[in-house]
Amino acid sequence: MVLLGGYDIEVKFGGVTALRDVTLEVLPGKIHAIVGPNGAGKTTLLNVFSGFIKPRKGKVLYQGRDITRIKPHVRAKIGIGRTFQKTSEVFKHMTVLEVVMTGALASIKDSVIDIFTSALWHGPYFRKEEEIREIAEEVIEFMELYEYRHRIVGSLPYGLQKKVDVARALAGKPKILLLDEPMSGLTREEREDMARYIIEINKVLGITVVLVEHDLSLVYDLADVVSVFSFGSKIAEGPPAEILKSEYVASAYMGKATI
């Protein structure tokens, strides 16, 4: 059964068609990479999956349910987590622990902490905060961020900021994690480190991963399936060993290195 699927998706920004009749199905347990040149529509598709962009046409199904009109925070609650290309300005001023705790809020059943209730009776409020902190601490441990947990995110090197964003998304206990270029701007060593976490997230935690990535050699090593986008359309899909060697795909990259 398909875990998350977009069907005949069309997105336009003014005169620009960012996605044209795109259908993409993500199977559970896989690492599904999305590649393509700049402006191909990769981030737009992640935004459609996570609910930040509503498609003009088409629908999004999650575990067989139509979620096309469901808001991003609700999608996070039902198991669709995501990271962003850039760390948000808000998160930059918070500590690592605080940022990861905001992610954990999504995994708590009733995450709206009711100030009124907490003023009357401290029990539920503190239990929830404790639960949130526990989830955050677990994820911080998993991502090996312990020594940085009280550091302000904006003061950390870029590679660590990317790790914090992955940790924030993981704390929401997603069933599927949408990673938007988690390795861009990282050093070779940091990229290898991030690749290791992605494998662990998938194999150890059992989380399905959708990975938007420019580095084709990493995709070759990591992904079970790769979808290639060009000018808003999906032009190829299949196992990386087959797809990334095709002449057609190479020409879509217009001279960019393939494997």
Ligand SMILES: Nc1ncnc2c1ncn2[C@@H]1O[C@H](COP(=O)(O)OP(=O)(O)OP(=O)(O)O)[C@@H](O)[C@H]1O
């Ligand atoms: N908010 C927006 N307003 C206007 N145009 C947009 C917006 N977001 C994306 N676009 C346009 O839609 C097209 C697809 O963009 P998108 O960011 O999805 O591509 P991408 O494949 O993720 O590229 P990159 O690899 O550079 O991140 C591009 O032409 C882009 O300029």
